[in-house]
Amino acid sequence: MAIFSKKDKVALDLQAISTLISEGSVLEGNLKAPAFARIDGLVNGDVIIDEGLILGEKGQVKGNINTKEIVVYGTVSGDIFTTSLEIRATGHITGDIKTQNLVVENGGVYNGNLTMQQGEKQKQLQA
Numbered sequence: 367m368a369i370f371s372k373k374d375k376v377a378l379d380l381q382a383i384s385t386l387i388s389e390g391s392v393l394e395g396n397l398k399a400p401a402f403a404r405i406d407g408l409v410n411g412d413v414i415i416d417e418g419l420i421l422g423e424k425g426q427v428k429g430n431i432n433t434k435e436i437v438v439y440g441t442v443s444g445d446i447f448t449t450s451l452e453i454r455a456t457g458h459i460t461g462d463i464k465t466q467n468l469v470v471e472n473g474g475v476y477n478g479n480l481t482m483q484q485g486e487k488q489k490q491l492q493a
Contacts, residue, residue, distance in 0.1 A: 385415075389424045396429070405440070412444075423456050430461075438474075445478075 385399040391407030398414045405413070406422035411429045413419065418435035421427060425440035435450045438457035445462045453459060455473035462479045470476065 383420070387425075389422070421457075 382402065383404045384401040385397075385403035387393055387397070387403075387405045387407040387409060389406040393407065393409045394411065396411040396414070397403075397405075397409055400416050402418045402420075403413075403415045404420040404422060405425040405427065407424070408426045409429065413427055413429060413431045413433070415431075415433040417433070419431065419433045419437075421436065421438045421440040421442065423439045426443075427441075428443045430444045430447070431442060432447045434448065436446065436448050437452045437454065438459060439454045440457065442457075442459045442461060444460075445464075446459065447464050449465065450467040451463060451465045452469045453471065453474035453476060455471045457471075458475045460477045462481070463476070464481045464483070466482060466484055468480070468482065
């Protein structure tokens, strides 16, 4: 049957994390990682993650973020370029967002401009 032939997508929260910026850590400069990352500390600079990013409740990014998927429990001060964005109840974003999919939990805060594009148009925006 067709429903069994498709590979189920694993939630970002359940992915194996290859890069971790732990609580209390401060990274001054840009961060680039090839797979999935979690930030529970502070990053002062741009963040480029090839696959996905989890920004923990204590996590802060002061810079732009570019990734395929992102879940925000913490604070972002900068623009976000992504395919899928989830802002959790504790999440705060100040900056512009360009995405295809957006989910905001009750209590999540977002201040900025939102641009939503589908498919190829989104890829052109990131280039």
